[in-house]
Amino acid sequence: MTTPKRRNTADEAIQTLDQLFICHINEGDADALVESFYAEEALLLPPNHPTVVGRTRIRDFWLGLLEAGLGGLSLDSAERWASRNLAYATGAYTLAIRRKVGGTRPP
Numbered sequence: 279m280t281t282p283k284r285r286n287t288a289d290e291a292i293q294t295l296d297q298l299f300i301c302h303i304n305e306g307d308a309d310a311l312v313e314s315f316y317a318e319e320a321l322l323l324p325p326n327h328p329t330v331v332g333r334t335r336i337r338d339f340w341l342g343l344l345e346a347g348l349g350g351l352s353l354d355s356a357e358r359w360a361s362r363n364l365a366y367a368t369g370a371y372t373l374a375i376r377r378k379v380g381g382t383r384p385p
Contacts, residue, residue: 288360292367296353303351303373308341343375350374 295315302311312333316322322330322339330339355369 288365289358292355292358292360292365296355296367300351300353303344304349306344306349308337308344311340312337347376348373349376 298314299311302308302314316333316336318333319331320333320336322336324330324339330336351371351373353367353369353371355367357369358367359365
């Protein structure tokens with residue numbers, strides 16, 4: 279008789295959060311995204327862009343991207359790690375920016 283594999287609850291939690299993040303992006307829901315993932319005093323460090331400080335400005339940042347056509351996000355985690363109150367995942371992502379006719383360029 280084989281012993282059942284023990285579930286890695288941290289790994290499952292990270293996967294669940296990844297899926298929630300993807301869902302909010304692909305549904306274009308900046309409010310739910312920010313409410314689910316950012317503290318009031320959070321910092322967002324987007325590439326080639328100044329640091330975005332605070333939940334309200336982070337929401338505005340994401341809203342600008344979503345309104346400009348950001349979507350089609352998928353995540354492929356190569357590694358997940360967790361210990362006590364810290365967890366992270368590394369990997370690759372793909373996304374699309376579909377410009378609407380007359381749309382603006384993302385920030």
